[in-house]
Amino acid sequence: MQAARGTPVGGDDGDLDRGPDPSEQPEDDMAVTRRRRRTVWPIFALVAAAMLAADQYTKHLAIEHLTGQPDKPLIGDLLQLRLTFNPGAAFSMGTELTAAITVLAIVASVVVVVLSLRLRDRLWAVSLGLLLAGITGNLFDRLFREPQAFHGHVVDFLMLPHWPIFNVADICINVGAALVLIQVFRGVGLDGSRTTADADLGEDSPS
Structure with a gap:
């Protein structure tokens, strides 16, 4: 009789009709997102x-040990130490634009910090971390070293053959930028999501 009236025998119709609660999935995704952020x-x-x-420690050592000294070989003729003070950007470019470069460096630092709040991918975290270190390392020199604030000269001391003298901050900027390009070409977003055509094809392909 119960079956004839549409009521399942030996079961509760609520149990059979009940599916996953749609409100639970976004909460799970948010939990995963928060966990990734705490990790990355x-x-x-x-x-x-x-x-x-x-960067700052090696610059301190360079000033302390290289001031007034001749070039010192670090790896033979391949890498030598020579103390210079650069008023421009990385690799001695833009020496007449020290104040403008300083303002741009401040803006770039803020942009990197804001982008870091969206990080969910480890390689992106390393990339932006290197960029921030490089930008702020040279920015510190421009703000606090002689001759005056916003016009300070950056301490450079690493010299390769046929290459402008540079420092650890310059290395960080270039390695960080290279990693950013790798992530872009791989189609990996700051949150770790894939944006390549292969990923799109994978989503559209029949299961």
Whole structure:
């Protein structure tokens, strides 16, 4: 009789009709997102802090040990130490635009920090961490070194054959920029999502 009236025998119709609660899925996704951020953002902060400290410490050593000294070979003729003070950008470019470069560096630092809030991918975290360390390392020199604020000269001391003298901050900027390009070409977003055509084809392909 129960079956004739449309009521399942030995079961509850609510149990059979009940599906997954749609409200649960967004909560799960948000939890995963928060967990990724807690894991990835410290990588960004640690890389930025460690490389900024390395840049400033090596500049301190360069000033202390290379002032008034002749070139010192570090790896034979391949890499030598020569202390110079650069009023321009990386690799001695834009020496007449120190104040403008300083303002651009401040803006770039803010942009990198804002982008870091969206980080969910480890390689992106390393990339932006290196960029921030490099930008702020040279920015510190322009703000606080002689001759005056916003016109300070950047400490450079690493010299390769036929190459402008540079420092650890310059290395960070170039390596960070190279990693950013790798991520862009791979189609990986800041949140780790794939944006390549292959990913789109994978989503459209029949299961």
